Amino acid sequence: MESSILIGLATVVGLALILPFSIKKVEEELEIFLFIMGVSAVTISGMWNMHLIKEAFHEPIKITLAVLIIGFIFKLTRKYLKGWLNWLIAKFGIKFSVFFIVMFLGLGSSIITAIIAALVLAEIISILKFEKKEEIKIVVYACFAIGLGAALTPIGEPLSTIAIAKLKGEPHNAGFFFLFKHMGIWIIPGVIISAIMAMLSAGEIIVKEDNSLTEDSVETNKTIVFRAFKIYAFVMALIFLGAGLTPITEAYITKIPDHILYWVNSISAILDNATLAAAEIVPSMSLKQITFLLMGLLLAGGLLIPGNIPNIVSASKLNIKSGQWAKVALPYGLVLMVVYFVLMLLILG
Numbered sequence: 001m002e003s004s005i006l007i008g009l010a011t012v013v014g015l016a017l018i019l020p021f022s023i024k025k026v027e028e029e030l031e032i033f034l035f036i037m038g039v040s041a042v043t044i045s046g047m048w049n050m051h052l053i054k055e056a057f058h059e060p061i062k063i064t065l066a067v068l069i070i071g072f073i074f075k076l077t078r079k080y081l082k083g084w085l086n087w088l089i090a091k092f093g094i095k096f097s098v099f100f101i102v103m104f105l106g107l108g109s110s111i112i113t114a115i116i117a118a119l120v121l122a123e124i125i126s127i128l129k130f131e132k133k134e135e136i137k138i139v140v141y142a143c144f145a146i147g148l149g150a151a152l153t154p155i156g157e158p159l160s161t162i163a164i165a166k167l168k169g170e171p172h173n174a175g176f177f178f179l180f181k182h183m184g185i186w187i188i189p190g191v192i193i194s195a196i197m198a199m200l201s202a203g204e205i206i207v208k209e210d211n212s213l214t215e216d217s218v219e220t221n222k223t224i225v226f227r228a229f230k231i232y233a234f235v236m237a238l239i240f241l242g243a244g245l246t247p248i249t250e251a252y253i254t255k256i257p258d259h260i261l262y263w264v265n266s267i268s269a270i271l272d273n274a275t276l277a278a279a280e281i282v283p284s285m286s287l288k289q290i291t292f293l294l295m296g297l298l299l300a301g302g303l304l305i306p307g308n309i310p311n312i313v314s315a316s317k318l319n320i321k322s323g324q325w326a327k328v329a330l331p332y333g334l335v336l337m338v339v340y341f342v343l344m345l346l347i348l349g
Contacts, residue, residue, distance in 0.1 A: 008044040009248045017271050034237035041244025052243050059165045060235035066155040068228035070116045075219050082127050099199035106145030106191035114150035114157040118313035137201035139314050140328040144302040145194035146310040148187045152180045158274035162238050166281045242278035249282045258292035265296030269303035288348050303333040
């Protein structure tokens with residue numbers, strides 16, 4: 001690789017990873033910023049072709065439609081949510097109800113999308129009045145479950161959309177159920193464990209409005225449509241970014257041992273894990289490398305609020321502060337990462 005191309009792509013990577021975290025305006029206009037970075041990367045690496053342009057317009061459609069349609073369905077049905085919750089609690093009790101809710105949101109997020117699952121979570125927490133410290137724990141554990149479960153299909157979250165888009169050709173020929181088939185054995189236990197942790201955190205329901213979390217605002221049609229548009233633009237930008245960074249990824253990232261890449265990806269605690277997936281995944285990687293890479297991103301993504309979409313949505317909707325989140329998420333997430341790392345070394349080698 002020519003040094004000028006290497007320097008240019010390295011600059012793009014640095015800007016894409018650092019500026020959204022350090023400059024508020026960039027974070028607020030992330031889709032536009034990443035689109036500029038993606039176009040720059042493709043231009044620097046000379047990767048422009050009609051196939052890439054068609055892919056960039058086509059790949060975001062499924063997840064965009066899922067976010068849009070499920071968003072409207074949730075808006076129409078949310079008025080029935082309290083009644084459903086009362087029935088569930090009357091039948092199974094509060095703790096098992098929390099378990100079922102988190103399990104449903106975790107596994108269901110692969111179909112209803114991580115964004116909608118996080119919105120449903122915020123609504124449920126606003127209805128179920130626990131002590132605030134218990135609510136924060138439930139939200140954190142539920143977001144771990146959602147962040148993991150959403151990766152089972154390409155419509156669950158941008159990370160999985162990007163992963164499938166980059167692996168759909170030879171040699172992996174990734175289809176809709178590729179991640180479920182190869183990652184489900186690792187993801188589903190994490191969802192179950194997180195649901196159990198949420199269940200154990202649930203106490204008695206209280207009615208102290210000033211001592212519990214409350215959703216900040218109700219969804220409007222405009223909000224739903226605008227969110228879907230942002231998802232489309234976000235995924236399109238990542239398609240360009242991933243394609244443009246292919247030369248540097250092939251030359252360097254694929255040479256990093258998978259167990260080291262797993263821990264390197266702990267930076268997804270503060271950086272968007274979909275962006276990292278776009279920068280790191282290439283078809284030449286083995287299934288073992290992909291598994292270590294993705295599990296590192298998914299688990300670390302729950303550690304801090306900026307790590308993934310459900311964290312950001314839930315924390316914003318319920319006004320959870322960074323310190324409150326980290327107090328619960330860091331100990332739990334780090335233990336999960338260590339346990340997963342040991343198991344993956346033993347089983348995958």
